[in-house]
Amino acid sequence: MAHRFLIKEIALQAGVGVATVDRVLNNRGAVREQTKKRIEQAIKELEKQELYSASAGRKLIVDVVVEAPDRFAEEIKDALEAELPTLQPAIFRPRFLMRETMTTPEVVEALRAIAQRGSHGVFLKARDVPEISDAIGDLKQRGIPVVTTFTDIPLSGRIAYAGLDNRVAGATAAYLLVHWVGDKTGNVLITMSDERFRGEEEREISFRRALRTRQPQLTLIDASGGHGLDETTEKLVQNVLRAKTDILAVYSMGGGNRAILRALEAQGKTPKCYIGHDLDRDNIKLLREGKIQAILYHELRQDMRAACQHIMHFHKMLPASAVSHSSSVVVVTPENIPDHIAARFR
Known part of the structure; x- marks a missing residue:
């Protein structure tokens, strides 16, 4: 597998150990197919981040965990990546876990894995159930802030909600x-x-x-x-x-x-x-x-900008007064489709 990144960078992005990355890159030893795919995805994410990352600034690894149809998950991903160059002095390094459907145990397992390997923050779109709320509380105890996006879990330990009212x-x-x-x-x-x-x-x-x-x-x-x-x-x-x-x-x-x-x-x-x-x-x-x-x-880029700024504020990189508000509801008819959205789907 060709790459130009340090093994420790790939391991950090993929959320796995350095030895695991080494085995995959050099075809040594047995590694689960799911792990191989995660490492391949991590390299692609690093390649994309290289295009918009500044050369200096504090790096923040954030995990984006989303249960949503592919069409909406891709919109979330595109909106976040479009905002990344604007977030100085932070350099956000997102790790994506996006699935059309996830059971409650799968979401809880994903959040526990994040708690174990560490993260500077989590953007979460998931159902409001006690097990997921408890997993958010565990992340909070470990000093990992969670921002719920587009659908809220208000009685959890999340630090903020970013999305439509x-x-x-x-x-x-x-x-x-x-x-x-x-x-x-x-x-x-x-x-x-x-x-x-x-x-x-x-x-x-x-x-x-x-x-x-x-x-x-x-x-x-x-x-x-x-x-x-x-x-x-x-x-x-x-x-x-x-x-x-x-x-x-x-x-x-x-x-x-x-x-x-x-x-x-x-x-x-x-x-x-x-x-x-x-x-x-x-x-x-x-x-x-x-x-x-x-x-x-609602403008997804504005919502993702607000989510990132909540993480920056948590890490004392931004005052509370500088955190953007989430987007407002806009009524769109065939006559007022925003140009920047319409251009993407012509």
């Missing part, structure tokens, strides 16, 4: 939907990837409360639990639609919008209003096609 997002979705559907009566389909993602749960609670106040005649139909993945989301929506004759509107909080629309179209249902979250490739195309009326967007 999900209560505002849910209320905004209700406001838009009511103005689109008027005084009509009907069913509103809602979907979350997993109710234990607190961010989505907060959106749902806020949306439900606002809709009950504004238009109590609307009935919410729930097809949650698909993890934002197309196949499972489509099946859940299909099951719900078998029992319902009409869908007036859709509020998709957890992604999988192509799958939701396929299930609706298969039964000849065209909602009057469809509201989703996040500007990935699929959602931009659906906006342009007129199949989604609005996307609730």
Whole structure:
């Protein structure tokens, strides 16, 4: 395996021992395939970091642990990497663990491994369950700060949350939907990837409360639990639609919008209003096609900048007054897709 980095640099990036890296690079001894892939990934990460790292500054190794569909995980990674050159005097060295689905034991194991090998901080997108909260507390005791990103675990030992105000997002979705559907009566389909993602749960609670106040005649139909993945989301929506004759509107909080629309179209249902979250490739195309009326967007780069600054503040490299606020909710229609986002998906 060709490389130009010191073995100890690769070992630090991969989170494994120097001897393990030596065995992989020189094809000596038995090493698990998963470990080999992690070392290959570490070299690629170092190559990319070399492009935007300054020659001087304090290096901060941060672990990015994300459970999310690949399309959103890539957006998070791109946003963080785009911010790295702006974070002087720190030089952030991210190590990524991103999977579409992770069991609670897998997340806990990943956080325990980070605690054992050491880190300057963790950016975490995971479910709000006691086991994960306890693992965050263990990291805190070891002096490793955790910033929850995009979905919060507020009763843990995390030092901050960086991401959208999900209560505002849910209320905004209700406001838009009511103005689109008027005084009509009907069913509103809602979907979350997993109710234990607190961010989505907060959106749902806020949306439900606002809709009950504004238009109590609307009935919410729930097809949650698909993890934002197309196949499972489509099946859940299909099951719900078998029992319902009409869908007036859709509020998709957890992604999988192509799958939701396929299930609706298969039964000849065209909602009057469809509201989703996040500007990935699929959602931009659906906006342009007129199949989604609005996307609730937040600037991921600003959120990742805030997350990094919280870590810098923890390590006394930045005053609290210099930490950026997380991004605000922006309503995006086919007419105002941000140029810098649209350019990436042309």
